[in-house]
Amino acid sequence: MPEIKNLECSRCQATISAAVPQTLCPKCKGSLYVRYDLQPLHGIAARDAIAREAASCPWAGMWRYRSVLPDVLPVTLGEGWTPMLPSRRHPNAFLKDEGTNPTGSFKARGLALAVTMARHYGLRQLAIPSAGNAAGALAAYAANVTLVDGLISDCGRIVAERSQSEGWFDISTLKEPFRVEGKKTMGYELVEQLGWEYPDAVFYPTGGGVGLIGMWKAFAELEELGWVKPGKRPRMIAVQSSGCAPVAKAFDEGATASEMWPNAATFASGLRVPKPYGDSIMLEILRESHGRAIAIPDAEILASLQDWAKNEGLFLSPEGAAATAAYGRLRASGFLTASDRVVLFNTGSALKYTDVIAEAMHLERPAGGE
Amino acid sequence: MPEIKNLECSRCQATISAAVPQTLCPKCKGSLYVRYDLQPLHGIAARDAIAREAASCPWAGMWRYRSVLPDVLPVTLGEGWTPMLPSRRHPNAFLKDEGTNPTGSFKARGLALAVTMARHYGLRQLAIPSAGNAAGALAAYAANVTLVDGLISDCGRIVAERSQSEGWFDISTLKEPFRVEGKKTMGYELVEQLGWEYPDAVFYPTGGGVGLIGMWKAFAELEELGWVKPGKRPRMIAVQSSGCAPVAKAFDEGATASEMWPNAATFASGLRVPKPYGDSIMLEILRESHGRAIAIPDAEILASLQDWAKNEGLFLSPEGAAATAAYGRLRASGFLTASDRVVLFNTGSALKYTDVIAEAMHLERPAGGE
Numbered sequence: 082m083p084e085i086k087n088l089e090c091s092r093c094q095a096t097i098s099a100a101v102p103q104t105l106c107p108k109c110k111g112s113l114y115v116r117y118d119l120q121p122l123h124g125i126a127a128r129d130a131i132a133r134e135a136a137s138c139p140w141a142g143m144w145r146y147r148s149v150l151p152d153v154l155p156v157t158l159g160e161g162w163t164p165m166l167p168s169r170r171h172p173n174a175f176l177k178d179e180g181t182n183p184t185g186s187f188k189a190r191g192l193a194l195a196v197t198m199a200r201h202y203g204l205r206q207l208a209i210p211s212a213g214n215a216a217g218a219l220a221a222y223a224a225n226v227t228l229v230d231g232l233i234s235d236c237g238r239i240v241a242e243r244s245q246s247e248g249w250f251d252i253s254t255l256k257e258p259f260r261v262e263g264k265k266t267m268g269y270e271l272v273e274q275l276g277w278e279y280p281d282a283v284f285y286p287t288g289g290g291v292g293l294i295g296m297w298k299a300f301a302e303l304e305e306l307g308w309v310k311p312g313k314r315p316r317m318i319a320v321q322s323s324g325c326a327p328v329a330k331a332f333d334e335g336a337t338a339s340e341m342w343p344n345a346a347t348f349a350s351g352l353r354v355p356k357p358y359g360d361s362i363m364l365e366i367l368r369e370s371h372g373r374a375i376a377i378p379d380a381e382i383l384a385s386l387q388d389w390a391k392n393e394g395l396f397l398s399p400e401g402a403a404a405t406a407a408y409g410r411l412r413a414s415g416f417l418t419a420s421d422r423v424v425l426f427n428t429g430s431a432l433k434y435t436d437v438i439a440e441a442m443h444l445e446r447p448a449g450g451e
Numbered sequence: 452m453p454e455i456k457n458l459e460c461s462r463c464q465a466t467i468s469a470a471v472p473q474t475l476c477p478k479c480k481g482s483l484y485v486r487y488d489l490q491p492l493h494g495i496a497a498r499d500a501i502a503r504e505a506a507s508c509p510w511a512g513m514w515r516y517r518s519v520l521p522d523v524l525p526v527t528l529g530e531g532w533t534p535m536l537p538s539r540r541h542p543n544a545f546l547k548d549e550g551t552n553p554t555g556s557f558k559a560r561g562l563a564l565a566v567t568m569a570r571h572y573g574l575r576q577l578a579i580p581s582a583g584n585a586a587g588a589l590a591a592y593a594a595n596v597t598l599v600d601g602l603i604s605d606c607g608r609i610v611a612e613r614s615q616s617e618g619w620f621d622i623s624t625l626k627e628p629f630r631v632e633g634k635k636t637m638g639y640e641l642v643e644q645l646g647w648e649y650p651d652a653v654f655y656p657t658g659g660g661v662g663l664i665g666m667w668k669a670f671a672e673l674e675e676l677g678w679v680k681p682g683k684r685p686r687m688i689a690v691q692s693s694g695c696a697p698v699a700k701a702f703d704e705g706a707t708a709s710e711m712w713p714n715a716a717t718f719a720s721g722l723r724v725p726k727p728y729g730d731s732i733m734l735e736i737l738r739e740s741h742g743r744a745i746a747i748p749d750a751e752i753l754a755s756l757q758d759w760a761k762n763e764g765l766f767l768s769p770e771g772a773a774a775t776a777a778y779g780r781l782r783a784s785g786f787l788t789a790s791d792r793v794v795l796f797n798t799g800s801a802l803k804y805t806d807v808i809a810e811a812m813h814l815e816r817p818a819g820g821e
Contacts, residue, residue, distance in 0.1 A: 132506035164529025432802040
């Protein structure tokens with residue numbers, strides 16, 4: 082495992098020490114990335130050691146990539162190395178099932194690493210605004226939770242206040258460097274699971290957007306390391322609900338940042354993020370990758386959820402079903418063809434959504450009908 | 452992958468062809484085991500190819516052991532190869548987390564293989580009695596479910612009736628050979644994950660008992676294959692709830708079979724099996740391994756569930772918490788010491804039990820108290 086060389090601001094490129102805990106760039110409030118000296122790991126010999134070493138550590142999970150993660154004893158519940166399932170109906174579509182993570186969502190990756198680093202720094206009180214999955218993961222890794230009656234943006238405000246008044250350390254999305262760092266393992270994993278090759282497109286349900294940003298960081302590192310076969314990076318597709326689509330709206334309008342989405346409402350609670358902090362970084366990635374953002378109505382998300390349950394045996398979270406629905410749309414529109422190899426992310430387990438799915442199915446029924 | 456040599460009756464040792472679908476031994480109604488010619492796979496070279504080959508197939512899961520499973524195209528959702536998590540507090544205790552399987556329980560393993568073979572045989576209608584987890588898994592792999600208002604034994608009766616009248620193929624626990632065959636992968640996995648060594652004891656929450664029986668079959672095969680380092684097999688500990696403990700009662704009484712448990716009641720629904728079909732096989736295994744059966748009261752199961760959630764960050768199913776509670780008891784009694792290496796099975800995800808856990812916690816509170 083490498084020493085952290087420094088943290089680097091995603092906005093002004095300032096370099097900052099990782100010797101003490103950091104949140105945002107002290108100069109411009111930009112999100113920080115972790116940087117290492119990757120040169121000693123260059124080449125496929127170091128790459129191919131990963132699978133060999135992981136075989137000897139059965140709870141390795143995402144820590145199979147410890148050679149590109151901070152050199153600190155992990156706090157782990159076995160997160161990562163999730164299944165990449167071939168679709169039964171679409172030969173070039175793969176479903177990356179993050180619902181099998183501990184606490185049932187992809188949030189486990191970022192919070193395992195953030196809590197690992199928090200322990201390393203001696204921090205004792207951690208705070209995070211969450212619609213559910215991130216808080217569930219933080220509670221498992223660190224054991225604390227406070228309920229707020231409101232949207233995730235209300236949680237964010239309370240976290241900011243109490244971080245001041247009660248000494249909570251704020252590990253909100255993109256407001257500290259290590260959640261991105263944990264989530265980048267999804268990028269390493271999908272490339273390794275496709276034989277160290279890029280797919281043509283990645284569909285990612287996008288609330289805060291850290292998964293997408295983390296994967297993009299992974300692709301840059303993989304190229305620096307020489308671990309990925311030469312080829313162009315995948316088109317990145319950010320998937321939102323029509324009930325809360327600030328990034329899709331900004332993308333369509335050619336804007337470089339999003340606007341606060343009023344009256345955010347969708348049964349895909351992970352997508353109820355009215356104004357993601359990382360909007361500018363995301364929009365840049367979508368454009369650079371020749372991808373796009375897309376908003377799907379809840380009824381169409383629900384239909385895709387039922388379709389994949391019935392025909393693929395996969396019970397997806399509403400967020401995951403937004404990705405499968407978006408794949409259907411972009412195939413229908415010709416943006417992608419049947420020969421394009423795509424990875425669709427199911428970011429959480431449907432078992433955490435049985436109530437909202439049942440409610441959504443009930444609402445879809447005609448009054449008095451079956 | 453090997454050809455199946457034949458099926459063999461666990462009771463009368465009759466050999467039966469696997470060319471057509473089989474249920475129980477046509478001679479004595481004993482459960483059937485799958486037998487192969489394992490000789491060509493003897494030795495550690497074949498063994499060590501497993502991890503190497505699995506690395507190239509990311510959805511391998513339990514199919515990393517395809518060299519000792521039937522040579523048939525799998526129906527898979529990525530089941531198996533679940534995390535083996537070291538306890539934070541007990542250095543020699545490992546929690547094998549089956550809750551990360553597709554549909555959230557260990558049942559995925561047996562049903563993936565049973566449905567794989569059913570497809571191979573051209574069977575179209577599959578039936579199973581279930582308290583929840585097995586039916587959830589079968590519904591995912593094969594897509595069918597019928598609700599019954601009653602205990603799992605009532606389901607069993609209905610399955611038996613309709614198998615006759617409606618042509619359902621009965622894949623009840625131990626009434627066809629392939630669920631045991633799928634679950635044996637837990638035995639291979641725990642041994643591989645401990646560096647191809649046996650632990651001193653295995654704690655297994657026991658309803659129908661197929662997991663325990665499957666693991667014991669795996670140990671026999673591992674020895675025949677020369678894949679496990681020489682040493683004695685683990686003590687097998689069958690864990691039940693005091694509200695439904697037919698195997699524990701039979702074990703304590705020195706009986707060779709169990710009696711139907713009247714008024715079975717426990718919040719650990721997977722343990723509500725009043726008279727398991729494999730009781731005799733299980734009792735033989737427990738005695739041969741110098742293990743035992745143990746019944747834990749629901750209040751103690753709940754306390755262990757809360758303890759492991761708070762102190763280990765692991766939210767166990769009630770069945771899994773029965774295993775952790777049993778470990779506490781057998782450490783306290785001196786049956787096991789701190790230096791004994793043990794594997795505790797969490798057979799399912801707690802996310803499937805939030806309602807019953809909440810209800811149990813409510814019942815535990817003193818009236819009018821917090």
